[in-house]
Amino acid sequence: MFALCRFQKKKPVESIVAHESQQRPGSHESVAATTPASATSAEAGKQTKIKKVPWRNRLFGHPEKKETKEVEEGKESTCEPKPKATKTRWWRRLLTCCKRKHRVAPAATSDEEKEKKEEKKIRSSPAGNCHLDEVVAFSVAVEEFLQSTELPNLNPLTVQLLHAQFSSTKGSQVGVGDGVRGSTINHFGFPNLGQSCYINSSLQSLLTLEDFVSDVSRQDLVWSSFPEARLMRTFMAIRDARASTSAQSKVRLLRSFKEAVSAQAPEFRDHQQKDAHEFLTSVLDQMRSLSPLLQETAANMGTKYTCPVEDHLVFKMENTRTCSRCGAQSRRQEEFTNLSLDLVPGGSVEKMLEEYQKETALDYKCECGGSESSQKPAFETLPSVLILHIKRFRFTPSWQLVKVRDPVMLTRELVVSSKQGGSCYSLVSTVSHLGASGDKGHYICDGVHPDERPDTTTDRWLTFNDAAVSETTGVSVCRERQKSAYILFYKRQV
Template sequence: MFKLLFHRKKPHKQNVAEKEIPSTSHQSIPDASVAENGQKKKRKWRHLCCSSQTDSDAEAESNTVKTQKKCRWFLFKFWKKLHKQNVAEKEIPSTSHQSVACGGKIIESQTGTIDCFGFPNIGNTCYMNSCLQSLLNIEEFIRDIRRQEVLWNTDPEAQLLRRLIDVRDCHESTDYGLKDHHLRAFKKAFSSQAPEYTGSAQKDAHEFLTLFLNEVKRLAPHLERNAALLGQSYTCPVEEHHIFKMENMRTCKSCGHQSSQQEDFTSLSLDLVPEGSIINMLETYLKEQEIEFRCDCGGTASELKSSFDTLPRVLILHLKRFGFTQTYNIQKVDDPVRLQRDLVVPSNQGGGCYSLVSIISHYGGTESGHYICSSVHPEESQHSTSDRWLTYNDAQVLHTTGSAACEEQQRSAYMLFYKRNF
């Protein structure tokens, strides 16, 4: 009898197994609709069983056969109830997948998946999840926000900082329902300042990160006034870790007159150099260029040279993979770029040595796509030589190494986070 019962329910077990494997095309945790579908299937099965007993053949069956059918039906309901309880107890579906599918491409993992550190996709929010993973990887940035909690915790205007810390506090949890709640609260707080992010439309990760850092920076004067009233001081975490100054020096080719202008940046956007490296792209950006400019002497040609005036603790480089064709259509550039793990960046006040700690990659085209993030393992110390990294594909997290991430994402790397060593 048990053999017959479980032989009949084998397709159902296969369906349940398929639901336990997260789909990369649907980037969120199974919701109530899955349970509802399960109830519909259950009602359909009961209907079939009942109807089979109401036809003429069923009426002709003996009492012994009817008793056996009722027994099988009772055992099936009992088994299904236990099975549903086991599935409900699992916050994160287990999976034996050793790769991540993104935009039709496969990223091989080094080992397997882990249950914590991931973020559920709450509606085309892979851009937000990837940026949050990179920011949370900057421990000093989060620490400087947290240590000033007394200044922003009860301030209505600083809701975004509170929501960010809520997300950080559940980062290592396997309770994906809790993470879903805090991510929605964070997105709502961010959307209150950037209304275009209210819906579930796909967005650009670099644009989101820039707006977020600018919003945290915008709060600084307000929190500084609050701190002064309490006899304290406030340090803007964006100013402390991400802001750097670029100097643009213009030199007239006719009279040699020079003029300079400084500008604050939170990231540097670099043109792609096909088959080139990050160092090549930086050198191209800092290279002297000829521009048209009318000087007081009457000259119209000048040279413009950009340079770092100050260096940040975290240097964010944005690779321009989206541009316009000659007919003004947007296109994506998938040219490979050699990703250096270490950079030496010159500045007017001395150079700085940087190490790569996070990569945000974009898979897909201009109409649709998907973001993932690869970062140094949260438990890894800055000077460790084990090279443990994690790849975050929303809720799915895979072990990898920094070397593998740099090799696999040469054609997809979109944003690079470098932390200054000294």
């Protein structure tokens, strides 16, 4: 029986449904709705081909489809269709991300948070120059890109980014002399090669010392022909390219300068953060070490060479030791390019100098048999530029490097006494360390504007934050850098 049913020819399901519908009263709409194509084809004199139903469907019926709307006993299903998920467009997601990124942070609740906020503010938007916001934002992006990339060789993408960093011409026009008048102050910045802010800030401070730089420049016939004087040549090349808009040339010169310093000081060869004071001291000591060879070279050329570091930055300190028993004294002189001062919380720079020159106890065995002595340092000579280093970093008993964040009163004028007489100095540059810890942070430089002269009262200064440069004043620097000032440059008044 099953075999006969299996092979018996069946009528199409559509024909059966239509036939049954025609036999029912009031089924006209159902017939019209079910077979509209048949009626149309009949009028056209054509027979529409009916889709053949598979045999398994004819034998076992049609399977239920989840997508169709179920109707049972004349009642509609109560299941509501799920709402279609709307996909957020890419530009809306980008806009939301930007808004979240630039959301204003809540007010800081401690000094450490305030300093972090100040560091972030200076990195992203230098204060006092709203025209440089776009340049600073791109500068920070380039800096983060370079810090996350090893730089054995610069690829084209890096060069392109650095070039765009200096392509903006926004900002106020200033004259800087020496054939670069009309350049924007933003062109004075140096790109960050990957945690090289300690190099940039040290170079900017040295370039602020016009007499020192001029003394190096006027003797170029001597050091330019000396192969070992690469440090001098790259330093002056950076001075000449300071106002250049070519980022590629600045990157090349900065790398060459770093390689020249690292040849004698390998600790500066990598791309890790270093101490700005140690780097500055190494640069000055290397320039001094070239003096004997350059003097010999100058003598062969029939001229003379005088070391700019010794003429402008070197000074002598005399230590006098006095025996507490017999009163015998001994004196010893020592040369310095800078003086490291212990930080006196809440004190001024002059107060720290007084503390440095105080008489202190010394364990020393005298010929008279006495074992107690005292020692007192004093200035034997004074330099044209006095560089003072504030000891803001110290080691804990567990040998952890921490930063001393106590404020120091920065004075614009400083009177220093020596055995040859006293002199009055004026603050011309500072190197500041931003950050709450000793193992990380960011160095910036504040210096007198190149157009500022001693007889003017405009008090124009510049803040050098790597490639971003903004205008400020000396009064503002002394007020805002009390907790971060690290190296001070004082120039002797004429």
